[in-house]
Amino acid sequence: MATKARRGPYFCGIDAAMDVVSGKWKSLILWELNDHGVRRFAELRRGLPGVSEKMLTQQLREMEEDGLVHREVYREVPPRVEYSLTEHGTSLNQALASLGDWGVERIRRIGAEKVTVSAS
Template sequence: MDVVSGKWKVLILWELHHHGTRRFAELRRGLPGVSEKMLIQHLREMETDGLIHREVYREVPPKVEYSLTEHGISLNTALAALGEWGSARIQRIGAEKVLARAAEEAPSA
């Protein structure tokens, strides 16, 4: 659980899975609300854990790209079932709210 702890790690995995290789600024734009400090920290931890690959291009200005490793791809696959569960939960909760609102608005007999 340490590997995916933190608010942003799963979202970083999702972003890299769905958009492929990304530069830092692209990741930051794809994750509204993340601070630069937090994104850097999570990317470093994920690199250390072998989930992402950091490619540094020696050019001016420096260019750095992030991509998923095989280990990161396999973790994303394992998390897919949890994502499906979350989507179903959101739908269920939404349906419950609609039914509750309809019951409140129904005329009393």
């Protein structure tokens, strides 16, 4: 199934940026790839508790279409597919860093629980 390319029109830069990272999982996929580098599908799924296989596949396809993620397919038996950030994805992750800092402060301020994921 082909995804619909998002091409505006946009009201402002925030509108264009939010179009690319909309939804719960895309920003978390960006952080996972930033923190761990190249990841296979199963590794990404383990690092994102609660994401379904279908949703992760959909989000990765959209992120690849938007130029945020590179998908490398190795022709071996069994087939191996690895995902990594592109320069565009890395720059978006850097732009989201301040938002992440704001979120950490919010967690602290409201006394919310912060979920930790064990390293795989």
